[in-house]
Amino acid sequence: MDYTDRLRRLAINDERLAEDGLDDAGIGVVGLDAKSLALARIAALVAVGGAEPSFGSQTDAAVSVGASPGEIVDVLVGIIPVVGLPRVVAAAPKVALALGHDIDDAFDDVGVTRGD
Structure with a gap:
């Protein structure tokens, strides 16, 4: 997912971003x-x-x-x-x-x- 998709998901409060954005240790899987x-x-x-x-x-x-x-x-x-x-x-x-x-x-x- 590129930054524009992540930004859009943040702007609409898409809960999947929080679920998709963390690894098993709770550390962000980001760029x-x-x-x-x-x-x-x-x-x-x-x-x-x-x-x-x-x-x-x-x-x-x-x-x-x-x-x-x-x-x-x-x-x-x-x-x-x-x-x-x-x-x-x-x-x-x-x-x-x-x-x-x-x-x-x-x-x-x-x-x-x-x-x-």
Whole structure:
């Protein structure tokens, strides 16, 4: 199915797109490579204010398909003009935890509390 068919199906809310668009693991069978799709999903989580566990699973998925922590952070910085700085700031600690870093510990090391 080409992109115009997928776009049409999206526009008319064709439920078959969701069924046809996922493989057995729930990963999209689309024209994007796995890494690009995983990074796009992290960006989407930021945009909707996703929950911490979602960031954990999507970040793990991105790393497992070859995304580096630097690329994940680059996505956060890159979407600031679209979603706004407050959304990215709210997501940053969730992404940091998913990557194995505790932002609050980093602030403690320099004598600053988040929000100062």
